[in-house]
Amino acid sequence: MNPMQRLTSTWLLLLVFGAAPLPAAVTLESFTFPTKAEEQHFKDLIGQLRCLVCQNETLAESDADLAHDLRAEVYEIMKSGKSDQEVIDFLVKRYGDFVLYKPPVKPSTYLIWYGPFVLLAIAALLLVRAVGRQRQVQEPAISAEDRKRLDGILGAVAEKGKQK
Amino acid sequence: MARYLRYLAPLALFALLVALLFRGLSLDPKLVPSPLVDKPIPAFTLTRLDDPAATISDADFKGKVSLLNVWATWCVSCRQEHEVLVRLAQTGQVDIYGLNYKDNRADAQRWLAQLGNPYIANAFDSDGRVGIDWGVYGAPETFIIDREGIIRHKHVGPITIEILNEEILPIVARLKS
Numbered sequence: 001m002n003p004m005q006r007l008t009s010t011w012l013l014l015l016v017f018g019a020a021p022l023p024a025a026v027t028l029e030s031f032t033f034p035t036k037a038e039e040q041h042f043k044d045l046i047g048q049l050r051c052l053v054c055q056n057e058t059l060a061e062s063d064a065d066l067a068h069d070l071r072a073e074v075y076e077i078m079k080s081g082k083s084d085q086e087v088i089d090f091l092v093k094r095y096g097d098f099v100l101y102k103p104p105v106k107p108s109t110y111l112i113w114y115g116p117f118v119l120l121a122i123a124a125l126l127l128v129r130a131v132g133r134q135r136q137v138q139e140p141a142i143s144a145e146d147r148k149r150l151d152g153i154l155g156a157v158a159e160k161g162k163q164k
Numbered sequence: 165m166a167r168y169l170r171y172l173a174p175l176a177l178f179a180l181l182v183a184l185l186f187r188g189l190s191l192d193p194k195l196v197p198s199p200l201v202d203k204p205i206p207a208f209t210l211t212r213l214d215d216p217a218a219t220i221s222d223a224d225f226k227g228k229v230s231l232l233n234v235w236a237t238w239c240v241s242c243r244q245e246h247e248v249l250v251r252l253a254q255t256g257q258v259d260i261y262g263l264n265y266k267d268n269r270a271d272a273q274r275w276l277a278q279l280g281n282p283y284i285a286n287a288f289d290s291d292g293r294v295g296i297d298w299g300v301y302g303a304p305e306t307f308i309i310d311r312e313g314i315i316r317h318k319h320v321g322p323i324t325i326e327i328l329n330e331e332i333l334p335i336v337a338r339l340k341s
Contacts, residue, residue, distance in 0.1 A: 052301035094299040096199040
């Protein structure tokens with residue numbers, strides 16, 4: 001969630017339940033990092049991982065017992081010099097793709113990754129067809145035969161007018 | 165016919181979407197499929213709950229169909245399923261191992277003394293590290309392990325009589341045959 005979304009959802013919660021939600025910030029364990037950049041890196045990484053206990057919270061946000069343990073685990077894997085991918089692999093091996101907020105692209109997820117584009121393509125196709133059809137309808141305003149009939153009727157009206 | 169199709173097609177699409185979303189409603193998002201099913205059990209060595217000097221490891225699971233039940237004294241639903249486990253153990257149908265997860269040794273021993281002990285042996289996982297390797301995210305959880313030491317099924321939540329009868333026992337019977 002970006003700050004704006006969080007603000008919106010906070011207000012929604014307030015509106016719906018009429019109660020103040022608990023502060024979302026969780027006291028992170030006293031992990032120590034040599035540099036600020038590494039601390040940010042750690043926070044970014046755990047911000048992409050889902051806590052399995054409070055499923056709509058990231059590992060960074062959750063105060064669940066398991067989240068504490070997993071944060072410590074991630075911290076130790078990172079400290080041993082391993083890459084983000086190795087951290088992710090560690091968790092996916094144990095808990096499945098579900099820990100990832102961003103699902104990997106593979107046959108079982110093609111629908112969620114490519115589905116919207118397929119729908120967009122279908123919509124574009126239908127739009128093009130609908131517009132094309134409208135043009136076709138507009139073009140032959142009156143057939144030659146109808147024009148003759150119209151001339152006949154209008155001619156007769158004109159004749160009547162003269163007679164009066 | 166073609167004329168009806170342009171009205172029926174969106175309706176059919178809508179019905180499909182409704183069916184899909186309706187199914188989504190009946191799924192429990194708390195049940196996360198485990199990637200460990202059909203994989204060998206994770207290697208571990210822990211002390212036994214009843215004896216800090218003795219150990220129990222993944223090697224103990226080879227050669228027989230067994231259950232591994234993840235439990236703790238702080239876990240309310242564990243108490244709920246405990247009697248089912250005790251009764252199952254009495255039948256001798258399957259060996260039940262326990263993983264005492266993030267618990268206190270004295271409390272856990274007292275629990276077993278009071279409520280009965282269905283376990284062949286309990287591994288004492290005080291810091292939950294082995295639990296993480298098994299992908300545990302909420303006790304109670306129960307794994308069914310085959311003779312080769314491969315996890316064949318995982319049940320999250322308490323084992324009720326229905327779940328024992330419809331889920332656990334049929335799988336155990338199939339693995340034993």
